[in-house]
Amino acid sequence: MEVPIDSKPRWERRKDARPQELLAAALDLFVERGFASTRLEDVAKRAGVSKGTLYLYFENKQELFKAVVRDNIVHSIGEAEASMATSDASSSELLRSMMMQWWEEFGATRLAGLTKLMMAENNNFPELAQFYNEEVVQRGNALIASLIERGMRRGEFRQVDPVLVSAILCAPMTMLIMWTHSFLPCDVNHIDPVAYLNTFIDMSLRGLQLTPPVGA
Amino acid sequence: MEVPIDSKPRWERRKDARPQELLAAALDLFVERGFASTRLEDVAKRAGVSKGTLYLYFENKQELFKAVVRDNIVHSIGEAEASMATSDASSSELLRSMMMQWWEEFGATRLAGLTKLMMAENNNFPELAQFYNEEVVQRGNALIASLIERGMRRGEFRQVDPVLVSAILCAPMTMLIMWTHSFLPCDVNHIDPVAYLNTFIDMSLRGLQLTPPVGA
Amino acid sequence: MEVPIDSKPRWERRKDARPQELLAAALDLFVERGFASTRLEDVAKRAGVSKGTLYLYFENKQELFKAVVRDNIVHSIGEAEASMATSDASSSELLRSMMMQWWEEFGATRLAGLTKLMMAENNNFPELAQFYNEEVVQRGNALIASLIERGMRRGEFRQVDPVLVSAILCAPMTMLIMWTHSFLPCDVNHIDPVAYLNTFIDMSLRGLQLTPPVGA
Amino acid sequence: MEVPIDSKPRWERRKDARPQELLAAALDLFVERGFASTRLEDVAKRAGVSKGTLYLYFENKQELFKAVVRDNIVHSIGEAEASMATSDASSSELLRSMMMQWWEEFGATRLAGLTKLMMAENNNFPELAQFYNEEVVQRGNALIASLIERGMRRGEFRQVDPVLVSAILCAPMTMLIMWTHSFLPCDVNHIDPVAYLNTFIDMSLRGLQLTPPVGA
């Protein structure tokens, strides 16, 4: 890493690398201990810098957290939005593939700890809660809602309230994270996340299908 | 209460009027502000005693928290178990009525704050998390699972994995609580809980119905 | 001091004494080092208590300072207002006696350090500046202005703008303090404050007299 | 400049364009915010250099401060001394015109901020206080004192102590600066400086007049 690839002096390239090192250290500790219990001194120490250096890059603790969220979550929502816009799969398949991909690339990773963190501490940090709600929750819901609308528009899904249904579809995914990060350690009946998701998607797609089953 | 006298943990043995007042005050504040942000001075003030008195009954803040959870959480589930056993309604109707009743009698009340609290703080209280998982999560899931099995047995529901489906059915209910106690204050698209539940139940019942829709 | 005169336990009477001990310590240090340079830990140490104890009695550093000002300055302005209201001396004599008394009881004492402090640091602490301006500067000026008006009303002084003149009359007194607390240590031509004040009062009274001197 | 090359203090020897830019920037910020609240980073930024560069020219913050005072304050007094020596106006008129001119050319300008600054921060810099006292305060007072003596010599003023009176005459002028730079922002009863000065000069000249008013 420290090999001088370009003409910049080492300490200047250092400046470019610093924020990422700090964000990585902060992500680790926020996920591990939560927001309030994470001490900035520890973040700095893990990144191999001093306390004061943090403040060269982030105005304060909350801004550091926002930067972590932006760098890790907000960014990938954009990609999902883009990929949905260009897909020509059936809405059922699209819903399934997006959910499974979301699980692989987010829910099953360390990043999901940020979701758990926000659910746990948002009441104590209203500004963070608002930020997260706007940048993540609302956008995530909107993405799913637009997928529902796509399915209805294309005659694949029956008519439903896309806002309510997207909230319903997001709930088990969030819960999966909460379980993983909360009760999993003490849960003897481990639920297999992939089986859970597949079962849920099956059930949801049946529930969304155009022609109601006989006798409903 | 149901526990033999000698097996009671020490914190429970001293129970008389005073500790109950403290627990009530602590419940209010923990639900309102979370664990870390609740100051013992405020708990004492609300209970009308001095800060020092708290320490006569609870060794420290964590023990107070544990006592609050233990004292409040287990009660409702037994009733639900009993009422299900005696019902002769269709499983669809039973599922719907139990969920709506659960919302009215638990989800919409202050007690639901304990669910949010447990989800938020369980990492800090592993022992408590296990207790909660066993006494609440598992029993709640088992109750729903037995309802699914009842429906399958009676030919009302198609064959599914009752454990997975019960986890799926519980998720939106828990999420409803999390939203109510977390992002609701800053969420502009307020979701009506009853509409949400009804939509979810409709969708789930369709997804559980015996005859799959044409073309599925 | 600690002899139990009344029925209160010793530590409880301590609570009554504390604020005064803290205010005394704070006055010492504020005067000696200024507002910004005074560390609360030092105030606490001088009062023989711990850092945290300060916060039992004063919300923060600024409130502590305000309390010091209230306890030492605001309070004595009230007395001066009262004593002026009841005096039947000539306005000239009243002006002179009030000024000399002010010097003895305030300007020449340690308290005057608070005036110097406020002039020095008000720009950095706008809230304190406003407080001091309203509670001390304005009230002090108003007191002198009302004395001017008294003199004009009783035909002792010529017609002047009482607001401007009171500002003028206050200026040398304040400057006396600034000198005493600023350049005195290095000023070789020490000015005798009493002579200075008398000269100033003589000059001012001549300047205020009803009949202008011949040839003016 | 007028000093022989070798006797210049080291900091002065390096003077070229850069230090002047730094001093100008420092003057701005010291006047605006005071000593303690001025951040060297801001000084550097305003001068268009980096923080480190400051330390090439000034040993530390205090030395920078001293340099600013030396560089800005001493100049004007010499001019006033010269202009008084050549005037043949009446001493009353001379006093009035010098005071008004002083206000226009110094008191009302940004430079006056240095006076306020010196009064505010001198306790933290005893060496600087002495310098300022000798070079500014004493010389200013002596100038006014010689004007009083001129008036007495020419039979225009009654016999007074010129040292005391000059101190008295300087006080409101300094106070005018202190007010302008201190409480003006929060003072609702804004005093017009020119009116204030005129009132003060009127009053003082009456107080200095040869023939005492009838009944004094």
Place this chain on the structure above:
DNA sequence: TATGAATGAGACTTCATTCAT
């Protein structure tokens, strides 16, 4: 039992100063 004054460790944040480049 009950009180509540007192404690003191600990967290965030600022900024003068240094130093490798």
Place this chain on the structure above:
DNA sequence: GATGAATGAAGTCTCATTCAT
């Protein structure tokens, strides 16, 4: 000479916990 990233001491404020009464 010039840079600007990095440092770390210092200061305010909080609050769980203790203990003399």
